[in-house]
Amino acid sequence: xxxxxxxxxxxxxxxxxxxxxxxxxxxxxxxxxxxxxxxxxxxxxxxxxxxxxxxxxxxxxxxxxxxxxxxxxxxxxxxxxxxxxxxxxxxxxxxxxxxxxxxxxxxxxxxxxxxxxxxxxxxxxxxxxxxxxxxxxxxxxxxxxxxxxxxxxxxxxxxxxxxxxxxxxxxxxxxxxxxxxxxxxxxxxxxxxxxxxxxxxxxxxxxxxxxxxxxxxxxxxxxxxxxxxxx
Ligand SMILES: Cc1cc2nc3c(=O)[nH]c(=O)nc-3n(C[C@H](O)[C@H](O)[C@H](O)COP(=O)(O)O)c2cc1C
Numbered sequence: 001x002x003x004x005x006x007x008x009x010x011x012x013x014x015x016x017x018x019x020x021x022x023x024x025x026x027x028x029x030x031x032x033x034x035x036x037x038x039x040x041x042x043x044x045x046x047x048x049x050x051x052x053x054x055x056x057x058x059x060x061x062x063x064x065x066x067x068x069x070x071x072x073x074x075x076x077x078x079x080x081x082x083x084x085x086x087x088x089x090x091x092x093x094x095x096x097x098x099x100x101x102x103x104x105x106x107x108x109x110x111x112x113x114x115x116x117x118x119x120x121x122x123x124x125x126x127x128x129x130x131x132x133x134x135x136x137x138x139x140x141x142x143x144x145x146x147x148x149x150x151x152x153x154x155x156x157x158x159x160x161x162x163x164x165x166x167x168x169x170x171x172x173x174x175x176x177x178x179x180x181x182x183x184x185x186x187x188x189x190x191x192x193x194x195x196x197x198x199x200x201x202x203x204x205x206x207x208x209x210x211x212x213x214x215x216x217x218x219x220x221x222x223x224x225x226x227x228x229x230x231x
Contacts, residue, residue: 006173011215013177014068016208021073025174026207030076032170038159040113041092044084045160045202047167048077048193055192062188063204068179072206077189078164080156081199082149085117119149153200160202167205177210 001009030047038045050059056075063069089109096106119126129147136142145151168178181204189201 001173006169010168010172011177011210011219012068012179013206013208013210013214014066014071014179014216015211015214016071016073016177016206017211019073019209021176021207021209025171025176026074026076028174029167029170029207033078033163033167036159036163036166038162039155040085040108040116041088042085042113042117043088043159044081044156045163046079046081046084046195046199047163048079050075050077050192058192059189059204062192063181063184066181066183068181068206069204071208071211072179073208074206076167076205076207077193077201078160078167078203078205079193079195079199080153080160080202081196082117082152082156083196083198084156085113089113116146116155117152119147119152123148157200157202164203164205171207175209176207177214179206180204181206 026049030049033047034043050056059075059077060069063075069075092109093106095101096109115129119129126147126149129145133142133144133147137144146155164180168180171178184201184204186201189204190197190199193199193201
C-alpha cells in the first residue's frame with residue numbers, strides 16, 4: 001500500500017469483526033514500532049502483547065470495557081519507563097565502540113545521559129538542573145530540561161507515542177485496523193502487566209478487522225490552514 005494511502009486509511013475503529021489477526025501481522029507491526037525515532041536512542045519503552053484470556057479480560061475491564069477494547073482481536077500496551085535508559089546504555093556504549101564514534105558521542109552516553117535521566121529522590125536534583133539550564137540559557141541556547149522526574153517521563157512518553165503511531169500505521173498497511181486508547185485505569189493496567197511502578201502506560205492499542213460500522217463517521221479534521229502556520 002502506498003504511504004499516503006496508509007495514512008488516510010488509518011482510522012480509529014471501535015467495532016471489529018471476529019476475524020482473527022494473523023500473528024505475523026502483529027509481529028511485523030511491533031517490529032515497526034521499535035524502529036520509531038526516540039530520544040537519544042535510549043529506547044525507554046516496552047511493548048506488551050496481551051495474549052492470555054485471563055489478562056485480556058482484565059485489560060478490557062481496565063480499559064473501561066469500551067467497545068474498541070471489547071471487540072478487539074488483539075490488545076497491545078505501550079509502556080514508557082524512564083529507568084530503562086540503563087538497559088540500553090551499556091549496549092549503546094558498545095555500539096559507539098563498534099562504529100568508532102567520535103569521543104563526544106561516548107561522553108554523551110557515559111556522562112550526559114545519566115545526568116539527563118536523573119532527578120534524584122523527590123526531585124532533589126531538579127533545582128540544580130534547572131539553575132544550570134536557565135543560567136546557561138541566559139547566554140546561549142540551552143535545553144531547559146528535563147529537570148523533574150515528570151519532565152523525564154514526558155521525554156519517554158513522546159518517544160513511546162511515536163512507536164504507537166508506527167505500530168498503528170504498520171497494522172493499517174497490512175489491511176487491519178486499530179484504536180489507540182488512553183481511556184483506561186493506569187493503576188490497574190500496571191498491575192495486570194506487573195511492570196515497575198516507574199512505568200507509565202502510554203497507550204493501549206486494540207487491533208482487528210474493521211466491522212462495517214467500525215468508525216463513528218467520516219474523518220473530521222480542522223482545516224489545515226487553521227493549524228499550519230508559516231512564519
Ligand atoms: C492519545 C489518544 C488517546 C485516545 N483514546 C481513545 C480512547 O480511549 N477511546 C477511543 O475510542 N478512541 C481514542 N482515541 C482515538 C481518537 O478519538 C481518534 O484518534 C480521533 O477521534 C481522530 O479519529 P481518527 O483516528 O479516526 O482519525 C485516542 C487517540 C489518541 C491519539
